Amino acid sequence: MSKKDKKNRKDGRGQDAASIDPPAPRPAKRTAEASPFKPDGRVTRKAYERALYDLHVELVKLQMWAQETGAKVCIVFEGRDGAGKGGTIKAITERVSPRVFRVVALPAPTEREKSQMYIQRYIQHFPAAGEIVIFDRSWYNRAGVERVMGFANDEQSHYFLNMAPGVEKAMVDSGIILLKYWLEVSKEEQTRRLEARIDDGRKLWKLSPMDLKSYSRWYDYSRARDEMFKATDTSWGPWYVAHSDDKKRARLNIIRHLLHHIPYEEPKRAKVELPKRQKQGDYVEPDYPWKVVADTVGTPPPTA
Template identity: 85%
Template sequence: MAKGRKQNKVRQDGVSNAPVLLDGKPTSGFKADGRMTRKAYEAALFDLHAELVKLQMWVQQTGAKVCIAFEGRDGAGKGGTIKALTERVSPRVFRVVALPTPTEREKSQMYIQRYIPYLPAAGEVVIFDRSWYNRAGVERVMGFASDEQVERFLQMIPAVEKAIIDSGIILLKYWLEVSMEEQTQRLKARIEDGRKVWKLSPMDLKSYSRWYDYSRARDEMFKATDTSWSPWYVAHSDDKKRARLNIIRHILRHIPYEAPKRQQIELPKRQKPGDYREPNYLWKVIADTVDTPPRVG
């Protein structure tokens, strides 16, 4: 826990997302609707980011290999969770993999072959923003894979994941589950908010109407691949802030890292200017236009 920051101790309702009320009012750090406040979220995330840096140093020093797969419905918050997880660590250690549509050559390969080259080497944490489970989800629901291909995949993948784990990789799989109502609100926001419109693809619109097809695909995927050696962990993400914090805490609990010992660091003295003189050069300085709109009209 960082100095000067108080940790919120809030009892949680084990069934719903709402915090326990005290005298009819939400406990500290939560809004009236049970969602977390920005201030409480940022305070908690500050401490978790410090732990993730320790995890990063441990991974580098020990040569550990970590693979984290994120799956879930469209709009469930995978991207925001990955951003929260990686924003304070090195992208050379925490690598995010989000593969595009497969090429014709890749379509002819063994399905899992496309993902194998991206698995972590020593000293790496690889995060899949959607993974090989595309075959059991979007490819199945949208008709890009046949029933026979999906069935073969579901039979094969537990053994593949066993081999991945036996090779020394720590594998964690997360499914983010969002309610029908919350998904609708988030997809509407992508339409109306100019900052989010890039997130809305034609595939999102097609899949939106197939809620229960995705539910059936998810259920069969869990039944076939929720194994003792590679279980699925589900995070309810209607409150995105709480979901992100819960997932990061879960990751930290399930990786046996230890905070490395750090040598005390002192900045060295700067050299004296000697004969250096600032150049008489007309720099092309960017104008300070913070109070001016970026576009007019």
């Protein structure tokens, strides 16, 4: 292995999308249980968590680099319902500052917003210096769900496809690093995930009437996706496709990919030591009737 490959494996920025890097130090002896893959080829939870830890360290470095340099990063996530966009975004953002990694998930447009230039409601959320903005669905709604579900007609959709590359070229020319990801899930896996939401009380909010209508229009979405790629997969704003039937593998692959495509460096930082606490002096703990939250661990949860 070359020195470059060793460095890439160490800092999580290697290009091998299928690789899983265990953190150092590794166990002295490896057993069959230490394999990062299940018998069906999916990533094990233990291997996923160990690899994700290393990538989270790199994402913190990316955050500090963006703050120090004033970099502007825009990451777009698109894909079919149930493809895993939300879980991927959560994996990226769970260990970084929401003031730097800002997630934008816009609701349906208001009547006022419908009267605006289409891209207008998205432009106001573009990153400023030191920000990394993640769009959980984006302006590409016009090319996907709005087109398939009849919220935009063919003329509006075609106009959008002609306009989007120019807007993205202006973004990149202004200094924004733009990354666009399409999460692709198979018909069988999408069915399994959506069915799992029906009886899981934690996921009821993820299954709307719109999701059910969208589910029935698989090939309409396929045609819309194909036309979108043809019109907007440019040299300055290329689409990157991640197969997400194995959600854990997809998350790791996407994080590795974005780290590789952003030219961040680890900022220098002084050694940190906690200062000594002040002495108690004349401070006395008050005899106050605190309203303490009861310890109810182990008891049934409250119900509506």
